[in-house]
Amino acid sequence: MDGLQNYTLFLLCALLPWNYFSGVVNGGMGALTGNANLIKKTAFPRQHLVLAASAALFVTFTIEMAVLLLALVVFGVNPLLWIVPTLVLMVLLAVFATGLGLVFAVANVYFRDSAHFVAIGLQVLFYATPVIYPITLVQDVSPDSLVARFHIDSLYFANPLVHYVEAFRDLLYEQAVPSLTTIAVVVGCAIASLWLGLAVFNRFSGRLAEEL
Amino acid sequence: MGDIAVETSGVSKRFRLYHERNQSLKAAFMRGRRAKFEEFWALQDIDLQIPAGKTFGLIGHNGSGKSTLLKCLAGILVPDRGSIGVHGRVSALLELGAGFHPELSGRDNVYLNGSILGMSRKQIDRQFDEIVDFAGLETFIDTPVKNYSSGMYVRLGFSVAINVDPEILMVDEVLAVGDESFQRKCMEKFADFRAQGRTVIIVSHALGTMRSMCDEVAWLDHGKLQGVGRPSDLVDEYVGASHEDRTQAPGDSTSSGGSRWGSQEITLDGAELLCDGRVTSQVSTGADVTFRLRWTAPEPVAEPVFGMAIYSLEGVHVTGPNSQDVGLSTGTVHGSGHVDVHVPTLMLTPGTYQVTAAVLDSTGTHAFDHRDRMFRFDVTAGHPRDRYGVVSLGGSWDVAVDRAPVT
Structure with a gap:
């Protein structure tokens, strides 16, 4: 299949991962402030609250993806070969999203209005990620001038989600192996995000009970 | 562990x-x-x-x-x-x-x-x-x-x-x-x-x-x-x-204990507990003790009433004897002196107690000097050996068999 032959499938291949991502970031933000009672009165590893939010959403995500696989079969695609790589990619996305969730969870404790800014940020990110449109659209309209084109492209591709979404689409919609660059970015971002998330969280988790 | x-x-x-x-x-x-x-x-x-x-x-x-x-x-x-x-x-x-x-x-x-x-x-x-x-x-x-x-x-x-x-x-x-x-x-x-x-x-x-x-x-x-x-x-x-924190009355540095009030015609300068003729802060249950209140009266005062109260640390008012209730006429006092309350058998159970002392006029309504929680003393185990409550009644025990088992 190519281009926009089946827009529904095309959309869902990217929309489901996107929904999961934004769900984890939002859920992570509320995980600490929403459980202030627990944090102030009992001792347990605080990151579990964010991890739990992320894990719960992952279950939903898995079910949704299973339904998508069924739909692909109905539309005459055989996705069996791509199930395992997709699962790996889902785990990588989960790691990436959870890392960011940890950062924003702490941020929301210190600045209670972070949630509003993140909501706006996610909105922008949604359109900056090729979820509802094909990535070729961006590549095609890039200006002719080489310098300008370089700027726009590097800005656009600096968004890690572009790579995650493209990887999902490659696997499920195009039934192709993502490019090496995409794989490298996806794995690298997952590790970096988790490292950052844990570092920020451990740095600030000691004072959570006082700040809440 | x-x-x-x-x-x-x-x-x-x-x-x-x-x-x-x-x-x-x-x-x-x-x-x-x-x-x-x-x-x-x-x-x-x-x-x-x-x-x-x-x-x-x-x-x-x-x-x-x-x-x-x-x-x-x-x-x-x-x-x-x-x-x-x-x-x-x-x-x-x-x-x-x-x-x-x-x-x-x-x-x-x-x-x-x-x-x-x-x-x-x-x-x-x-x-x-x-x-x-x-x-x-x-x-x-x-x-x-x-x-x-x-x-x-x-x-x-x-x-x-x-x-x-x-x-x-x-x-x-x-x-x-x-x-x-x-x-x-x-x-x-x-x-x-x-x-x-x-x-x-x-x-x-x-x-x-x-x-x-x-x-x-x-x-x-x-x-x-x-x-x-x-x-x-x-x-x-x-x-x-x-107690010290709470009751250190301003300008009253002599007070080691609680709050103090009164018109000061007679003042209570000190109080102590005597046992076997010695001042002590620790006695045992059943001891023969004397509570001594020292007073000073710069002006003659007629028929003052001396009283004291013993409280447990938890604040239970254990007893409150005063000179009027026992029918003691104190006459007119002037100068300085002391009042003794002799207790032949101190029936308090082990613990810490506090003593409040006061001297009032003969109607019992006007305080010349009232000193709350003036001093404390400890009671250690003695005889009787009761442990519970604040007082021992010193009762004697007897077990009897009213009906022998039918054989």
Whole structure:
């Protein structure tokens, strides 16, 4: 299949991962402030609250993806070969999203209005990620001038989600192996995000009970 | 479990007293800073060794850092300096609510709380009935806990905390919320824990309970450790110190004890306890003692009435003899002298008592000098050997068989 032959499938291949991502970031933000009672009165590893939010959403995500696989079969695609790589990619996305969730969870404790800014940020990110449109659209309209084109492209591709979404689409919609660059970015971002998330969280988790 | 259940060395905790706190990005950005605060050391260099298998109490006035210390031990707060070593599984019940989720039902909260305290679902399944039974909440277990009364909250929280089989139980001043019968159940549970060699760390203002329950207590004052020792000694010392704080009347430096008022036509300059002709502060039950009140009367005063009252540390007014009730005519007093109250057999049970003394006019309504909690004395075990209550009635016991078993 190519281009926009089946827009529904095309959309869902990217929309489901996107929904999961934004769900984890939002859920992570509320995980600490929403459980202030627990944090102030009992001792347990605080990151579990964010991890739990992320894990719960992952279950939903898995079910949704299973339904998508069924739909692909109905539309005459055989996705069996791509199930395992997709699962790996889902785990990588989960790691990436959870890392960011940890950062924003702490941020929301210190600045209670972070949630509003993140909501706006996610909105922008949604359109900056090729979820509802094909990535070729961006590549095609890039200006002719080489310098300008370089700027726009590097800005656009600096968004890690572009790579995650493209990887999902490659696997499920195009039934192709993502490019090496995409794989490298996806794995690298997952590790970096988790490292950052844990570092920020451990740095600030000691004072959570006082700040809440 | 080793010999030490919990040890701390040099633990200090700093809090921030906020003058301005910008909890939103907007405010922080507009004002150009996040917060303006002063530092406040809630705990300073606490070195403690809490032996395993003992019941350990923390006492101190409000704001002395007891609860902060307990939260540090429980791992909820992280000390800024020093280290804490906890050897054994901890279950902590701090403040009301104990980490319940208000929207969930009592049943769900038992599972939530149990798993936070480290139990598996199976373990909770097994203990569930016992937990609910102990809390006495069978009827309400499926009601959201936001609708619970504070007593129900505490009962459920405590019930979960003790049923998770902890090696170290930490309880903050929460049990006071429960009713009489629940408190008794808790006390029994504490006794069980002690018998099973578990460690209990408790914060309370109920000094009488602390004295009888704890093996050892630590006294905190303004975040500093004042001492660790036997409850009987330390509780008295603490009570003494808090009375001093409370009652140091302005301009009255001679007073070592409580507040003082009166028109001062006669003043009470001192009071002492004599036993075998010597001034003492410690006597035994059944001793022959004399209470001596020293007075000074710059002007002649007709028929003053001398009185004294003995209070237990818990504040029970044990007795209040006065010279008028016994029909003593004091005549006109002038100059200085003393009044003796001779008690041939002091029928007080072991403990610490406080003496209030007063001198009034003959109508008993005008105080010349009233000195509250003037001095304290200790009563140690003697004869009779009664231990409970504040007085012994000195009764004699006799066992008789009224009917022999039919053979």
